[in-house]
Amino acid sequence: MQYQVLLSLWSLVAGLCMAITNDNLLQRSRKSSDNIIELTDGNYQRILGTGRNAWIMVFLTSSSPQIGCATCIEAADEYKLLAKSWFKDHPEGVSTAGEEEASLFFAISDLKDSKIPETFSFYGLEHVPKFFLFGPGGNIREYETIELMSGGGMERVLGLVSxxxxxxxxxDFNIYQPMNWSLISIVAFTTFCISYMFKRHYELTTKILSMRPLWALVWTFFTILMLGGYMFNLIRGSQLAGVGENGDLVYFLPNQSSSQFRIETQITGVIYSGLAAAVVGLVLAVPKLKSYYKGTSKSTIVEVGSSVVFAIMVYAFFAGLTSIYEIKQPGYPYPLTKVSSLFK
Amino acid sequence: MVTTGKSTIAESAKTPVLTGKSSLVRWVQTVLTFTIFLAIFGAAVSSRLFSVIRFESIIHEFDPWFNFRATKYLVTHSFLEFLNWFDDRTWYPLGRVTGGTLYPGLMTTSGAVWHLLKRIGLPVDIRNVCVMFAPAFSGITALATYHFTKEIKDSGAGLLAAAFMAIVPGYISRSVAGSYDNEAIAITLLMVTFMFWIKAQKTGSILHATLTALFYFYMVSAWGGYVFITNLIPLHIFILILMGRYNAKLYSAYTTWYAIGTLASMQIPFVGFLPIRSNDHMAALGVFGLLQLVAFGHFVKTKVSSDKFRVVMIVSLALILVVGVAALFALTYFGFIAPWTGRFYSLWDTNYAKIHIPIIASVSEHQPVAWPAFFFDTHFLIWLFPAGVFLLFLDLKDEHVFVIVYSVLCSYFAGVMIRLMLTLTPVICVAAAVALSKIFDVYLDFSHTMKNKKVNVSNLVSRLLVSSTFIFYLVLFVFHCTWVNKMAYSSPSVVLPSTTYDGRTVLIDDFREAYYWLRLNTEEDAKIASWWDYGYQIGGMADRTTLVDNNTWNNTHIALVGKAMASPEEKSYEILKQLDADYVLVIFGGLLGFSGDDVNKFLWMVRISEGIWPDEINERNYFSATGEYRVDSSASQTMKECLMYKMSYQGYPELFGGQGIDKVRGQTILPSDVLPLDYFEEVFTSENWLVRLYQLKKEDSEGRSLKDAGDYERSTTKSNKKKNFKKPDLDLRV
Known part of the structure; x- marks a missing residue:
């Protein structure tokens, strides 16, 4: 009888001692500069599985290069921003703005090298990254999974916060975006450079600014960029290139005429520039060369040679263009491939 | 006919060579030019007739059905009645002040054509006028492009540009026979306006400027895209001023155009006071003011030849600019000027629409363009175009600045929004024609080949080689255009072509089947609820009242329909009852493999209604546990309970004897996935299940909720699982 009383008393005291306090969690948070508690095989049971009255958000991720999870690395930065913003408003991790006081802490479990943390096997994880939100109490099995939106950046952070x-x-959970100093400094630097150029080399600057071929090049290049689907890449955030079944590089998204990789813009840009250059060559360079060599013995050979070279250049680039278009639209009936196969 | 277009191009290149002064040559030249124009006109019209020949003389797609309905109203009523038309059969129960919210240019033009034909003794059905409207106007566009390019370079380049414009797929995409849309006439007017503008700024002629203003007015009456002209012409002037090219001709041309054009455009009811109140139009006003100041400055300069003039000029210009911008912001802030429209924002801030206006982002015409689309729409013009821009830069006359500004701006716009490819296409044709004509000027000129009765062989060879390759590309261009027109741009989308397993082509006519059923079997004042895409077609073909349609002026009303589709039955029933709807129409492509169906559009319905009721609708609830958009057993409960899912798949697994395969999503639907429908009753499903119609059930006669009644029914007839397809018990009305 006495033993029983003693045992129950002991378990009560032990329970009280075992329960993890907010101060303890705060101390653990303070250990890292990001205010994120690192979950290890040794401490995760105690932090998640013992009585507490704080919410804990857990981020299960892998920064190991072998896993190669790009989303994890993106999400890690966003998670840091989340924790930083929270502790900026609530240095103790406690919010009193709601109907009742609530505290929230952040934890991370990261698969850094080949060793898989116990948390991963404990929750039977197959995919990372994952966000678990543990409520107050202390049941290690009771948590809420928070879905990660597909689009990255601020949109995703705001989604997590909501x-x-x-x-x-x-x-009261506000996000404080860090100031983007790099942009400001770049703007300041270029402004300084431009005003310096104007002040010191006024003649030269105005000469450059009124140079017609320069403007022509800039705007022609802009047009070529637009025609190559640059805005598509920007709006859709398409990836640079694809990976084929055997792990080889795929430059063109096949069979998709309404979608593309970023590298396709670069390739078509080169082709369009080459074609435009050849046309300009035919119109301007050939007559110029002809008049330069006029009267000399080379005159005919230069004229014929240059015009033939430009014509072949046009043909080759155009054939290349149709052959890559064939990848995008199989069965395209008018390629110039038969001759272009020589240039492949 | 297409081969005529080819020969046209080859011949046209020779015209600049014929510069002889004898009257015979001039005669030949005139006859040749005339023949070429006839051929271009023929090629333009005939290459747009594929859809009529392969299908029938029918109005296409969605918006044209509204234009057609409005035109019919116009020819049966007076013009004033048309302008005051209040349409109570759309946007039920709100109705739409149609006469005040449409651009009447298209309807009035075809109405005038119809009256004219009737007057001269050719009574043509108004439908045929509407179907053939776009091809006929494309010929005029080619003519306007010729005159435009003639001002830019010469008549040789003009003929090339006209021939390109006649058959280029980028323009044909919106002007095939049956595509009776505002763009059909707008591109013609765009080119005519620009043509007169170039003439006006070259000569400073008030006549030409007035003609520019008149055609600008016509353009305003026809298409919302007139804002492009409103901003492009001031931008042209502004850049010319910055380049120090101000002269009195520009002054007279611009001020005449602006004054007459603005006053005239305000006569259109839909535009009203926008030209002085909306930010879209402020650039034109600002440049108008600037031009007065610059003119005044020039006047002062001639009077006081002071060195300080320059400083005074710069300071006053900067001051005026600052004051002007500040005033613009202040007036916008205090609400005197309407801020920019949503579509305008989404052009500059490409993510704006995605976040703030899902209804704009949801339209497929507003998607960004990948590079293959450019090549598909313009073939080899796409690489002649940058070369043309570069070559124009080197000449850089005042009118060349216009073409360059147009090219640069529009290539950006077209990259952001696929529908603006249409405005880019004319300038591609012009710039490419300039480049090509410059090549032909050099290499088709054989006048120096025969020197002292000796043939210069090397000269001849190089010329022949270069010109023949380019003529070869021209031929290829004609083939490409014909192929594209035949393949991509000639489907009416009301009737779908399909190939059977044994290779025969069959036409899938489910839409008209369903609309005709509605016309014959429902009450004349029945209200049909459907997603907004089909509003115009239901109004035009079934002649029934719709809740929402393609004129997306009321986002909340559309969101309400979206909410009804995305909610569970009980809630949808309540919403639809409040809206007084009688039938619900859904498009289901699962059986046919038609990917543009409502299940694929469903997420937009969710997104749009989530924008208004974020507490009730949440996009994430419609995804499966793994975050995918699924319609089979792993679909989320919310998805399976929503009205759209139930209506689309009702009875579908049974069709296959228990395992319905959705050919669009490639997923298998089991009978247990499809929950029973208690508040709605299936009344019609078209032949290929493309259109499914449901009627709202009447309240239960015994006072139970319809769900309880349905549950009771099911418990009593559990053994008899076979579904009875009840014929609607309405009489046939003819």
Whole structure:
């Protein structure tokens, strides 16, 4: 009888001691500069599985290069921003703005090298990254999975915040974006350079600015960029190139005439520039060369040679263009491939 | 006929060579030019007739059905009645002030053509006038392009540009027979306006400037894209001023155009006071003011030849600019000037629409363009175009600045929004024609080949080689255009062509089947709920009242229909009852493999309604646990319970004897996935299941909720699982 009383008393005391306090969690958070608790095989049971009255957000991820998870690395930065913003408003990790006081801490479990953390096997993870939100209490099996949106950047961070707000009933969770100093410094530097150029070399600058071929090149290049689907890449955020079945590089997204890789813009840009250059050559360079060599013995050979070279250049690039178009649209009936196969 | 277009191009190149002064040569030249124009006109019209020949003389797609309906209204009523038309059969129960919210240019033009033909004793059905409208106007576009390019370079380049314009797929895409849309007439007017503008700024002629203004007015009455002209002409002037090329001709041309054009454009009811109140039009006003100041400055300069003039000029210009911009912001802030429209924002800030206006982002015409589309629409002009821009830069006369500004701006716009490819196409044709004509000027000129009765062989060979390759590309261009027109741009989309397993072509006519069923079997004032894409077609073909249609003026109303589609039955029933709808129409492509169906558009319905009711609708709930958009067993509960899912797949697995295969999504639907439908009753499903119609059930006569009634019914007839397809018990009305 006495033993029983003693045992129950002991378990009560032990439970109280075992329960993890907010101060303890705060201390653990402070250990890292990002205010994120590192979950290890040794401490995860204690942090997640013992009684507490704080919410804990856990980020399960892998920064190991062998895993090669690009989303994880993106999400890690966003997670850091999340934690930083939270602790900026709530240095103690406690929010009093809601109906009742609520505290929130952030933790991370990262697969860094080949060793798989126990948390991963404990929750039977097959995919990373994952976000788990543990409510107050202390049941290690009871958590809420927060979905990760596909688009990256601020949109995703705001999505996470709104989910956390919804689940925890914490109304005041603001995101503080770090100032983008690089942009400001670049703008300042270029402004300085331009004004310096104007001040010191006024003549030269105005000469450059009124140079017609320069303007022509810039705007022709701009047009070529637009025709190559540059805006598509920008809006859709398409990837640079694809990977084929055997792990080889795929430059052109096949069978898709309404979608493309970023590298396709570069390739078509080169082709269009080559074609435009050849046309300009035919119109301007050949007559110029002819008048330069006029009267000399080379005159005919230069004229014929240059015009033939430009004509062949046009043909080769155009054939190349149709043959890559054939990849995008199989069965295209008018390629110039028969001759272009020589140039492949 | 297409081969005529080919010979046209080859011949046209020779015209600049014939510069002889004798009257015979001039005669031949005139006859040749005339023949070439006839051929171009023929090629333009005939290459747009594929759809009529392969299908029938029918109005295409969605928007043309509204234009057609409005035109019919116009020819049966007076013009004033047309302008005051309040249409109570759309946007039920709100109705639409149609006369005040449409661009009447298209309808009035075809109405005038119809009246004219009737007057001269050719009574043609108004439908045929509408179907043949776009091909006929494309011939005029070619003519305007000729005159435009003639001002830019010479008549040789003009003929090339006209021939390109006649058959280039980028323009044909919106002007085939049956595509009776505002763009059909707008591109013609765009080119005519620009042509007169170039003439006006070259000569400073008030007549030409007034003609520019008149055609600008016509353009305003026909298409919302007139804003492009409103901004391009001021930009042209502005850049010319910056280049220090101000002269009195520019002054008279611009001020005449601006004053007459703006006053005239305000006469269109839909435009009204926008030209002085909306930010889209402020650039034109600003340049108008600037031009007065610059003119004044020039006047002062001639009077006081002071060295300080320059400084005074710069300071006053900067001051005026700052004051002007500040005033613009202030007036916008205090609400005197309307801010830019959503479509305008989405051109500059490419993510704006995605975040703020899902209804704009949802339209397929507003998607960005990948490079193959450019090549597909213009073939080899796409690489002649940058070369042409470069060559024009080297000449850089005042009118060349216009073409360059147009090219640069529009290539950006077309990259952002696929529908603006249409405005880019004319300038591609012009710039490419300039480049090609410059090549032909050098290499088709054989006048120096025969020197002192001796043939210069090397000269001849190089010339022949270069010109023949380019003529070869021209031939290839004609083949490419014909292929594209035949393959991509000649389907009416009301009737779908399909190939059977044994290779025969069959026409799938489900849309008209369903619309005709509606016309015959429902009450005349029945209200049909459907997604907005089909509103115009239901109005035009079934002649029934619709809740929402393609004129997306009321986002909330559209979101309400989207919410009804995305909610569980009970809730949808309540919403649709409040809207007084009688039938619900859904498009289901699962059986046919038609990917443009409502299940694929469904996420936009969710997104649009989520924008208004974020507490009730959440996009994520419609994805499966793994975050995918699925319609089979792994679909989320919310997805399976929503009205759209239930209506699309009702009875579908049973059709296959238990395992329905959705050919669009490539997923298998089991009978257990499709929950029973209690509040709606299937009344019609078309032959290929493309269109499915449901009627809202009447309230239960015993006062139970319809769900309880349905549950009771199912529990009593559980053994008899076979579904009875009930014929609608309405009489046939003819």
């Amino acid at each position: 989910d956390i707000k919804k689940s925890t009933n914490i109304p």
